[in-house]
Amino acid sequence: MSRPEPFFREAGAGPGVVCLHSNASHSGQWRELMDRLAPDFHVLAPDGYDAGKSPAWPADQPMCLDDEVALLEPVLARAGSPLVLVGHSYGAAVALTAALRHPGRVRALAVYEPTLFSLLEQEAPAPNDADGIRHAVTAAGEALDRDDTDSAARHFIDYWMGPGSWAATPAPRKPAMAESVRQVRRWGDALFNEPTPLAAFRTLDVPVLYMVGERSPTSARGVARLLCATLPQVQPLTFADLGHMGPITHAEPVNAAIARFLAGL
Template sequence: MQILSPFFREAGAGPGVVCLHSNASSSSQWRGLMDRLAPQFHVLAADSFGAGKSPTWPTDRKVALRDEVALLEPVLALAGDPMVLVGHSYGAAIALVAAIVHPQRVRALALYEPTLFAVLDAETPPPNAADGIRSAVAGAGAALDQGNPSEAARCFIDYWMGAGAWKHTPDARKGPIEGSMVNVRNWARALLTEPTPLAAFAAMRVPVLYMTGKKSPDSSLGVARLLKRTLPDVQVVEFDSLGHMGPVTHPEIVNDAICRFLKSLS
């Protein structure tokens, strides 16, 4: 079996911090945070399957979040134990599963709206708060089937950032986002079928910074509702002016909160 390795960025020296990006993004979204943390931490930011320069999604099996954790193993090894995991959206969901898989290796978690939609379906079968993302993925998938990646990107980006967001996305960013849409059904399947039960997160004995934006969609806020009351050692920060893509649209605000959290651990 071919051994796959992710692309990752690396900076600094000190305790390990691993940063995991959102869907339709890449490790580059963490460059500002890496610059801020590098004087005190060994910071690594990795590309997930099909993102940036990492391997494409395997076609011989249905990839789950634990496969994403396995892909990250070389990065986790370089970070050293125990490490802090920082994640946004899909990356935050991977971070949560990594903490379940490797409980002794994770020191703390800083999460911005993990999109672990499976916990919503486990609580209440559809219709529920995950219906909005299901609809967006269906629309994006239909557009891809018609050979229209731009329309697929519009369905996805406008869901997360509000109607008209794709139209106002800078042209330089549109190409990579359109290219990432080939993975949209894979992302959704991994997040909607993740088998880890909500109760498993009640056993996590690490501090968690859980960040949300008040302007975010019901799906990610629904996941937040469940996880915030389940995680035993959680510090909640809600940003009144931000939405789900806060770490991308307003990185300085989110990075400030992450830096304060990491300082509190020392």
């Protein structure tokens, strides 16, 4: 069986930078950042499984973050070594996993709220800081069992962006987002059951820009609390007025911070 190939966007020339998108999104979320970095960097932004133009994950198999990393291999190879990984949410969790799996290949990371909820589960059993997203995933999954993709998307999007966010989403954008949320249980399984222990991140001795929105849910800030106390070369950055979807809703300040970080490497 041939290895699946991801779709990816590409721009610029220079040191490699690979940008990984969040759930219910695709590589297009990084267009503005790619334009900003292209004069100085070779920037690639792939679509993950079931996102954008990349292949679907086989529905009858469980998936883990290592599978997402494996899908990215052609993109990582094209970026060259050592490269920089940029990630948001689920994509940031994949970026950290990729950096651990490929020591020496990644020279730095810029991550916005990686959703490694397994670290919260390892710290303490439920009830814990992951309760909110756990309940949202459960509610979204139950809605999908009723084939109610609209309610599933509402549970998921409103958790991350606040009550009423799904209702306020422009109608043309809703169908693709609702369809992507069909993967919510798979995302939850991968993030809650990731076996990597917190201590493993002490070995990730490269510069890490760790961005957090002050208005983000407890689950994202809980993961940040753990990782920022563990990563050896972490540079925490909090955006006072942003939430979890900051790289999409307020791309300019987030992209500017990433560009400054890369310029200083």
